[in-house]
Amino acid sequence: MDKSYLKRLSYLLFAPLLFVSVASAETGNAIPVPHEGWDHLWLEMMIDIVAIGIIFALVTIYLLVKYRRKNPNDIGEAKPMSALSVMGWVLIPAFVFIADDVYLGVKNMKHYLEFRRPPENSYTVSVDAYMWGYDITYPEGVITSNELRVPVGRPIKVNLTSRDVVHTLYIPDMRTKWDALPGKQMFLWFNPDKIGEHVMTCTEYCGMLHSGMHGKIIVMPEKEFAKWVEENKPKPQLQEPAPAKAPAQPQTEVKTEGGKI
Amino acid sequence: MSSATVGNSGKFSLYEWIFTTDHKRVAVLYMIGSYAAFFVAGLMAMLMRTELATVGPTITDNPTTYHVWLYFHGAAMIVAYMIPALTGYFANYYVPLMIGAKDVAFPRLNAFSVWLFWMAIILALLTFVIPDPPDIMWTGYPPYSVMTAGNTAFYTFTVLLLGFSSITGGINLITTIVRMRAPGVTWGKLNMYIWCVLSAFIIQMVFVPFLGDAVIMLILDKYLGTNFFNAAMGGSALLYENIFWAYSHPAVYVILLPAMGILFEIVSTFSKNRIFIYKGAVYAGVMGTMAMAGEVWVHHLGTSGNPEWLVTIQVFTTLLISVPVGILMISLVGTLYKGSIEFKTPMLYAVGFMFLFLIGGLTGIPNAMSAIYLHVHGTQWITAHFHYVMAVSMTTAIIGGTYFIWPKLTGKMYNETLGKLGFYLFFVGVNCTFFPWLYLGYLGMPRRYYDYAQFPQFQPLQQFITYSSYLIFVAGLVILFSWLHSLFKGEKAPDNPWGARSLDWTHTETPPPPGNFKEPVTLPADWDPYDYSKK
Ligand code: HEM
Numbered sequence A: 001m002d003k004s005y006l007k008r009l010s011y012l013l014f015a016p017l018l019f020v021s022v023a024s025a026e027t028g029n030a031i032p033v034p035h036e037g038w039d040h041l042w043l044e045m046m047i048d049i050v051a052i053g054i055i056f057a058l059v060t061i062y063l064l065v066k067y068r069r070k071n072p073n074d075i076g077e078a079k080p081m082s083a084l085s086v087m088g089w090v091l092i093p094a095f096v097f098i099a100d101d102v103y104l105g106v107k108n109m110k111h112y113l114e115f116r117r118p119p120e121n122s123y124t125v126s127v128d129a130y131m132w133g134y135d136i137t138y139p140e141g142v143i144t145s146n147e148l149r150v151p152v153g154r155p156i157k158v159n160l161t162s163r164d165v166v167h168t169l170y171i172p173d174m175r176t177k178w179d180a181l182p183g184k185q186m187f188l189w190f191n192p193d194k195i196g197e198h199v200m201t202c203t204e205y206c207g208m209l210h211s212g213m214h215g216k217i218i219v220m221p222e223k224e225f226a227k228w229v230e231e232n233k234p235k236p237q238l239q240e241p242a243p244a245k246a247p248a249q250p251q252t253e254v255k256t257e258g259g260k261i
Numbered sequence B: 001m002s003s004a005t006v007g008n009s010g011k012f013s014l015y016e017w018i019f020t021t022d023h024k025r026v027a028v029l030y031m032i033g034s035y036a037a038f039f040v041a042g043l044m045a046m047l048m049r050t051e052l053a054t055v056g057p058t059i060t061d062n063p064t065t066y067h068v069w070l071y072f073h074g075a076a077m078i079v080a081y082m083i084p085a086l087t088g089y090f091a092n093y094y095v096p097l098m099i100g101a102k103d104v105a106f107p108r109l110n111a112f113s114v115w116l117f118w119m120a121i122i123l124a125l126l127t128f129v130i131p132d133p134p135d136i137m138w139t140g141y142p143p144y145s146v147m148t149a150g151n152t153a154f155y156t157f158t159v160l161l162l163g164f165s166s167i168t169g170g171i172n173l174i175t176t177i178v179r180m181r182a183p184g185v186t187w188g189k190l191n192m193y194i195w196c197v198l199s200a201f202i203i204q205m206v207f208v209p210f211l212g213d214a215v216i217m218l219i220l221d222k223y224l225g226t227n228f229f230n231a232a233m234g235g236s237a238l239l240y241e242n243i244f245w246a247y248s249h250p251a252v253y254v255i256l257l258p259a260m261g262i263l264f265e266i267v268s269t270f271s272k273n274r275i276f277i278y279k280g281a282v283y284a285g286v287m288g289t290m291a292m293a294g295e296v297w298v299h300h301l302g303t304s305g306n307p308e309w310l311v312t313i314q315v316f317t318t319l320l321i322s323v324p325v326g327i328l329m330i331s332l333v334g335t336l337y338k339g340s341i342e343f344k345t346p347m348l349y350a351v352g353f354m355f356l357f358l359i360g361g362l363t364g365i366p367n368a369m370s371a372i373y374l375h376v377h378g379t380q381w382i383t384a385h386f387h388y389v390m391a392v393s394m395t396t397a398i399i400g401g402t403y404f405i406w407p408k409l410t411g412k413m414y415n416e417t418l419g420k421l422g423f424y425l426f427f428v429g430v431n432c433t434f435f436p437w438l439y440l441g442y443l444g445m446p447r448r449y450y451d452y453a454q455f456p457q458f459q460p461l462q463q464f465i466t467y468s469s470y471l472i473f474v475a476g477l478v479i480l481f482s483w484l485h486s487l488f489k490g491e492k493a494p495d496n497p498w499g500a501r502s503l504d505w506t507h508t509e510t511p512p513p514p515g516n517f518k519e520p521v522t523l524p525a526d527w528d529p530y531d532y533s534k535k
C-alpha cells in the first residue's frame, strides 16, 4: 500500500480534526501564544482527570467500607449477571470513555497544530546540537554557543540539526521541545511574549554530559536586540572576498561525518 | 510427557533444583532470580536517588557511573524483574495448578527457559565487573549506543537471552493452556489469571522479535560496520526508535495483564465474590487490550520526527486504550460490590493497586495528547507516571501475589502483622516518592539527569523525594524479613487457608507434590472457580 493512500485514509478517518485545524486557522491573524494555550489545555486536562480520579476513588472507598466482612463465615452475594447487564456495563462506560477520548483528542489537535505551524513572519535561527551544547546561527550571520537571544513578541522558528547523536531542544517555559536527529532537518517555534530569561536544555540522553547540555534563552526588547545583532555581526572582511568556489555552507546542511567515532 | 525427569527426594539437593523439570520448582527459580534482579536494581535506585539529593556531585563525580546505575536499573527492572516475575514465576506456578494439569506441556523446554533466564541474570550482573559497562539506558538509542565506548554487546545479549527465554516459555504455556485443561475446565470458566496470561503470551510471541531485530541491528552497526542507523550512510536512528517501541510498548501489556490477573484472583478470593462482568472483562478488557497493544507505540515518539498523520492516528488509538483498561478496572473494583471483604495482606496490596494504578492510568491520559506531550516528554513527569502505572502498581501485584500463594508455595503461613506493616510502609513510601516526582516533572525537570545545575530551585523537592524513597527500601526489608521469618518460624499452612474455590487451592495438598494432583481432576458440571456458595 503506498503512503499517500494511507495518508488520505487517515485524513478521512480524522476528518473532524481537519475541520478543527481549518477553523482555528481562520480565527484572526494575531500571533498565537502556544505556551499559554498549553497551560489552558493542561488545566482542563487536570480538571478532567482529577474529577474521574475522585469519583473512582470515592466509589472504591465506599465499596471497601460497605462490604467489609462482618462475620467470619460470610460470603459474597453477587449473583451471576445476565448477558444484557454485562453488555450494559461494558458498552455504557465504553461510550463514555470514547466520547471523552475523542473530545480530548480533537481539542488536543488544535493546540498541537498551533505548536507545529510556525507563523510566516517568524524570525528564523539555526540551532546545531552536539555533544554537549547548542551552536546557534542567526540570519545576519551572528554565531553564539548555548545562548539564544531573541527579540520580544516576535515568533521564533528554530531550525534544528544534530552533529552527532540524538538530542532534544527543550524550553520548559515555552512548553515545547523537539528532537535533533542526525541527518534530518527538524524545527520548532515559540512565541517569547515577555522580556526575560529561560532555560533551554537537552532531554534525549546523549552520553556523559547529557545533564550539562543546557543554555539560556534571553528575550530582549526589539531595539536592544537589533543593536546586539549589529555589534556581533561578522565584520565585512578587509582582505579580498573569499574565493567563490567555497561558498558558506547552507544552514540546512548537516555537517556530520557519520555516526561513528 | 508430564512426569518429572529429575526426582524430588524431599531433602534439599542443589542438583535436583538445577535440573528440575517440575513447573513449581521452575517457578521458584524464576521467583528467586526476579526478586534478586529487583533487589539489585532497587539498590541502584537508592544510589541514584542519593546522588540527586543535591545539586552537583553527591556520591559520585563521574556521570558515567550514574548512567550505568540508571541503565542497570531500567533494564533489569523491566526485562529481568517484571516480565520474568509475572510470566515466569507466577505463570509457571499457577497455570498447571489452575487448569488441573500435572505439569506444563514441555517440562524440559521449561527448564531450558529458566536456564536462559539465569544466564541472562548473570550476564546482566557482569555489568558491574566488566571494564566498559553499557551506559546506553535500557532503550539503547543509536547513534549514541553505536558510538559509545560502553559495551553495547552486553545489552544486546542480555536482551536476546531473555527474549528467547520468554518465547520458549510462551510456547510452553500457551500449549499447556490450550491442550491440557482438565475435563470441565472450559473456556467459559477459566480463571481470569489464565485468560490474562494467555493474552500476555500471545502479545509477547508477536512482538519480542521486533526487539530482537532492533538490538541485533545495533550490534551489527557497532561491531560489523553496517549502517542501519547511520544517517551519513542513508540509515536512520528513527528506524531504531520505531522498532524498539513497536516491542516495548506492547511489553507494557505483557506486564499489565498477568498482574491484573493475579489481582482478580486476590480480590475475588478475599471478597468471596464472583468476578464482576466476567465475560465483559475477558472479551472487552483482556482481548481488547491485546488487540490494541500494537497500535500505540508512536506515543513514545511524539517529538522524534515521525510523520504527522501517524502521530495523529496514535493520539487517538492511545486515548482509546482507556476503554479496555477502564473496563478491566471496573470489573476489578466491581468485584467488591456485594462482596464480603477481608483485609488480609494480599488484599491490602490489591486495594493499594486500585489507587496506585488509578493515579498511573489517569496521569497517562495527558501523555497521549501530542500537544501536552511536547512539554512533558522526557521529563520526570513521564518517569513518575510510569513508576505509578507500571513499576509500583505491578509490584503490588507481584508482592501481594507472593503473599497470596505463599502458603501453597512454601507450606508455611506468614505473620499477618509483619505483612501489613510492610504494606503500609510501602504504600506511604511510594506515594511520598512519586507524587512530588510528578510535580517536579511538570515543572520541567528532565529525566536521565545526573545533575541539575540549571534548575537549582528543585533541590528541596529532590531531597524530599530521596528521603521518601528510603522508606520504600525499608518497606522492602520488612517484606523480605516477613518471608524469611515465615520460612523459619511460620506455622504449617492448611490446604486452603483463604477458602478459595479454584483448583489450585481446592484440589491440591500444601505444598503440592510433583505431578500436582493425586488422581486426574474430575469436575462436576456446575463447577465454577468463583462460586463461593458451595463448599
Ligand atoms: C520502588 C522504588 C523505585 C525507585 C525509588 C526508583 C527510582 C528511579 C530513578 C531515580 C530513576 C531515574 C529517573 C531519571 O532520572 O530518569 C528511575 C528510572 C527508571 N525506573 Fe525506577 N525506581 C523504583 C522502582 C522501579 C521499578 C519497580 C521499576 C520496574 C519496572 C522501575 C523502572 C524504571 C525504569 C524503566 C526507569 C527508566 C530508566 C531509563 O530512563 O532508562 N523502577 N527509577
Ligand SMILES: [Cu+2]
Pocket (backbone or CB within 6 Å): A130, A132, A166, A167, A168, A202, A203, A204, A205, A206, A210, A213
Ligand atoms: Cu543532548
